[in-house]
Amino acid sequence: xxxxxxxxxHSVIEKGQTVTLRCDPISGHDNLYWYRRxxxxxxxxxxxxxxxxxxxxSGMPNNRFLAERTGGTYSTLKVQPAELEDSGxxxxxxxxxxxxxxxxxxFGPGTRLTVT
Amino acid sequence: DAKTTQPPSMDCAEGRAANLPxxxxxxxxxxxxxxxRQIHSQGPQYIIHGLKNNETNEMASLIITEDRKxxxxxxxxxxxxxxxxxxxxxRPRAGANxxxFGTGTRLTVIP
Numbered sequence: 701x702x703x704x705x706x707x708x709x710h711s712v713i714e715k716g717q718t719v720t721l722r723c724d725p726i727s728g729h730d731n732l733y734w735y736r737r738x739x740x741x742x743x744x745x746x747x748x749x750x751x752x753x754x755x756x757x758s759g760m761p762n763n764r765f766l767a768e769r770t771g772g773t774y775s776t777l778k779v780q781p782a783e784l785e786d787s788g789x790x791x792x793x794x795x796x797x798x799x800x801x802x803x804x805x806x807f808g809p810g811t812r813l814t815v816t
Numbered sequence: 817d818a819k820t821t822q823p824p825s826m827d828c829a830e831g832r833a834a835n836l837p838x839x840x841x842x843x844x845x846x847x848x849x850x851x852x853r854q855i856h857s858q859g860p861q862y863i864i865h866g867l868k869n870n871e872t873n874e875m876a877s878l879i880i881t882e883d884r885k886x887x888x889x890x891x892x893x894x895x896x897x898x899x900x901x902x903x904x905x906x907r908p909r910a911g912a913n914x915x916x917f918g919t920g921t922r923l924t925v926i927p
Contacts, residue, residue: 704859733914743860745914756914791859795913804850805915807859 702726704808706792712814718780721811725774725794732775733795733805734767735759738788749775782815789813819843820904825922828898834891836921838904841885848907849880851889852915853900860903860917863889894925 705724713719725732734746746765747757751772760767764783769775779786789812793805821839828834840849851863864871864878866887871878877890891898903920907913 731913735915735917742919743854743915743917745916748914759914793859804862804865807861809857809859 704792704794704806706790706808706811708811709809710812710814712816713782714816715784716781718778719782719813721777721779721790721792721813723775723777723792723808725792726796726806729794729796729806730772731755731795731797731805732769733793734775734777735791735793736788737791738785741788743791746777779813782813784815787813787815819906819916820918822902822904822918822921824919825924827924827926828891828894830896830925830927831893834889834894834898834923834925836889836891836902836904836923837886838889839886840904840906843884843906844908846908849878849884849887850905850907850915851876851878852903852905852917853898854903854920855897855900860915863902894923896925896927899923899925 707722711719730751732749735743737743745759748755749769752769766778789810791810793807795803795805848865848867850865852860854860864876866878866880880887901920901922903917
């Protein structure tokens with residue numbers, strides 16, 4: 701079974717540009733999560749999809765971040781315009797059932813975003 | 817959101833048991849204890865979870881005290897590949913599904 705995949709693995713962009721990160725969850729997983737770790741800080745939750753619906757987006761830092769999950773399969777996270785403080789590693793995770801805290805989340809390898 | 821306390825770092829000799837402690841004195845009755853780890857340059861990896869009873873799987877054992885205010889993750893025979901940051905996380909049975917990662921414990925397995 702393929703795990704969670706993320707693309708690209710690394711992105712370097714200039715301040716003010718736009719970047720789109722993609723996450724493909726494990727097939728059949730309804731839950732999809734985005735997290736990020738900015739330099740020197742802890743891993744922080746960004747948002748949670750159940751299928752195509754945003755269940756919780758309380759961790760989104762501001763309106764420069766837009767997440768979508770059309771069709772309830774893969775998800776994209778767009779940063780527009782990117783700022784220096786957006787640099788970090790963005791992780792995606794998925795889990796199989798909605799609302800079940802006992803089900804672990806499977807993480808992808810992350811996308812390292814560098815804004816210069 | 818920090819509901820757990822872990823030592824910032826620990827060392828363990830290769831082949832020996834690694835015992836990673838976690839305090840969660842404010843845990844409520846419907847909250848589970850989860851352990852994840854992050855090996856350098858990889859995404860976090862689920863290890864084990866428990867509610868009241870001790871748990872064991874192919875990766876580790878989880879010992880939860882009777883009052884549930886603390887727990888210990890045990891890696892029975894640590895290898896160099898177990899060098900990672902280990903996170904102890906408490907989560908409710910239902911409701912919020914996001915994980916709150918603290919600072920974790922950086923475990924270094926020494927040859």
